[in-house]
Amino acid sequence: MLHAVQRILSAAVGTGHLDPSTPLLTAYPAAAMRVGRGPLALGERDRRELHAVAPGIGFERWTREDAARALLLIAHRAGARTGDRFVADARACFEQGDAREQESWLRAIALWPEAKSFLPDAIEACRTNIVPVFEALACENPFPSQHFPDRNFNQVVLKAMFNSIALERIVGLNARLNPELSRMARDYAAERTAAGRSVPADIDLAMQEPR
Amino acid sequence: MKIFDPHIHMTSRSTDDYEAMARAGIIAIVEPAFWLGQPRTHAGSFVDYFNSLLGWERFRASQFGIRHFCTIGLNPKEANNPKLSAEVLAILPRFLAKDGVVAVGEIGFDDQTDEEEACLMRQIELAAEFKLPILIHTPHRDKKRGTERTIDAVRRAGFPEERVLIDHNNEETLPVVLATKCWAGHTIYPNTKMDEQRMAALVKKYGTDRIIVNSAADWGISDPLKVPKTIEVMRQQGIDEASIQKIVWDNPVAFFAQSGRLDVSGLEQRPAVDRTQKFATNSVLRGDQR
Numbered sequence: 368m369l370h371a372v373q374r375i376l377s378a379a380v381g382t383g384h385l386d387p388s389t390p391l392l393t394a395y396p397a398a399a400m401r402v403g404r405g406p407l408a409l410g411e412r413d414r415r416e417l418h419a420v421a422p423g424i425g426f427e428r429w430t431r432e433d434a435a436r437a438l439l440l441i442a443h444r445a446g447a448r449t450g451d452r453f454v455a456d457a458r459a460c461f462e463q464g465d466a467r468e469q470e471s472w473l474r475a476i477a478l479w480p481e482a483k484s485f486l487p488d489a490i491e492a493c494r495t496n497i498v499p500v501f502e503a504l505a506c507e508n509p510f511p512s513q514h515f516p517d518r519n520f521n522q523v524v525l526k527a528m529f530n531s532i533a534l535e536r537i538v539g540l541n542a543r544l545n546p547e548l549s550r551m552a553r554d555y556a557a558e559r560t561a562a563g564r565s566v567p568a569d570i571d572l573a574m575q576e577p578r
Numbered sequence: 579m580k581i582f583d584p585h586i587h588m589t590s591r592s593t594d595d596y597e598a599m600a601r602a603g604i605i606a607i608v609e610p611a612f613w614l615g616q617p618r619t620h621a622g623s624f625v626d627y628f629n630s631l632l633g634w635e636r637f638r639a640s641q642f643g644i645r646h647f648c649t650i651g652l653n654p655k656e657a658n659n660p661k662l663s664a665e666v667l668a669i670l671p672r673f674l675a676k677d678g679v680v681a682v683g684e685i686g687f688d689d690q691t692d693e694e695e696a697c698l699m700r701q702i703e704l705a706a707e708f709k710l711p712i713l714i715h716t717p718h719r720d721k722k723r724g725t726e727r728t729i730d731a732v733r734r735a736g737f738p739e740e741r742v743l744i745d746h747n748n749e750e751t752l753p754v755v756l757a758t759k760c761w762a763g764h765t766i767y768p769n770t771k772m773d774e775q776r777m778a779a780l781v782k783k784y785g786t787d788r789i790i791v792n793s794a795a796d797w798g799i800s801d802p803l804k805v806p807k808t809i810e811v812m813r814q815q816g817i818d819e820a821s822i823q824k825i826v827w828d829n830p831v832a833f834f835a836q837s838g839r840l841d842v843s844g845l846e847q848r849p850a851v852d853r854t855q856k857f858a859t860n861s862v863l864r865g866d867q868r
Contacts (some may be wrong), residue, residue: 496616525720557750562776
């Protein structure tokens with residue numbers, strides 16, 4: 368799967384930024400300056416192939432720097448002697464990243480065979496106040512529905528509503544419906560109504576009971 | 579009208595704010611320890627922050643004639659990293675012992691995790707040990723359940739409810755809090771939490787006992803004059819002066835006086851401003867050092 372992603376993203380942004388002599392923690396932030404910040408241009412065929420190999424990831428919302436950073440991590444992973452090494456190095460990119468670097472990192476998080484190791488980082492990322500960072504994980508990203516325990520997944524859904532984010536952007540929401548989420552959504556609607564405020568139009572997507 | 583804002587994060591505010599607050603009649607404030615908008619990753623960052631609340635910020639307030647008190651605690655948003663939280667909990671006692679610390683707080687729930695609950699329980703123990711009241715932060719998400727869980731925690735710990743101030747209430751949580759002996763804080767924000775009109779309606783419905791209002795002004799969209807502005811709206815809504823005075827002065831003073839560290843006599847006298855004073859060789863003045 369990573370081979371196909373690597374091939375398509377390389378064709379889209381080039382590989383000029385991939386200098387193996389540059390340390391990862393220097394190359395990762397510099398990616399935007401190397402490839403630019405514009406939207407990632409993908410042909411229809413590439414898009415279809417990406418969706419087939421990495422379903423749920425919203426590549427069409429990625430920027431060129433997101434793709435360049437994913438390519439850096441793919442190359443770094445190929446050269447890492449162990450999975451643990453890769454996890455530690457990739458985690459450093461997240462922990463030391465600015466908001467934009469963290470967005471790139473979160474958008475690519477579901478690509479890695481080691482993805483589950485990043486669960487604590489992803490849960491921590493959801494505590495951010497920076498909405499684009501939150502969206503990078505919560506929206507067009509299969510990671511929360513694949514890996515989050517119910518309690519954390521429910522917080523993602525509630526926080527999305529809190530930030531006026533359309534619930535249809537949460538990948539796999541329907542499959543993760545649960546009675547507690549339904550109760551939380553009902554309470555949220557009651558709280559908004561009592562405060563004289565509007566209730567999100569799409570709240571039913573979270574309120575319905577699992578089938 | 580004497581005004582006490584019992585919850586405001588002055589670290590994030592400017593000297594213009596201090597001047598406007600003093601002009602509007604605010605005499606005393608409590609600055610709770612909270613998070614700074616993005617997570618800290620080292621316990622040392624907390625040491626510097628707590629020292630700043632007790633030192634530089636108190637001095638800054640004094641330069642504008644405002645009495646500054648603070649609460650110290652590990653907030654729930656940063657309680658989910660077990661290594662960090664253990665280190666911060668270990669340094670809390672030396673700060674809780676300090677003069678000017680009038681409560682343990684803000685503590686409580688955010689995501690309502692087991693880690694948050696463990697930190698909450700430990701800090702309730704510390705409050706009992708240091709004979710301090712507790713300032714509770716209630717969560718943004720799943721607020722009513724979070725409020726109920728907090729009250730359960732206080733009861734399980736056997737902590738006296740009358741020494742607990744539960745903050746950021748709304749129409750759904752206020753009846754839950756008033757059914758206990760805890761005090762009920764309300765944060766008046768421009769867009770979220772509570773606004774002035776709704777607050778006046780709650781006072782008319784529930785009265786003034788154990789009711790407190792604050793601005794919780796911080797680094798986000800907020801307004802350090804929300805307590806004076808709420809006073810105006812309460813007046814327009816026909817709430818009498820004595821009731822308003824109770825909400826914006828008597829109640830917060832009575833609550834924090836339980837710490838034994840709020841000198842109630844003379845509290846309402848605005849402290850004299852002496853701008854020749856310095857804090858660790860620094861002053862708030864720029865240039866005019868006479």
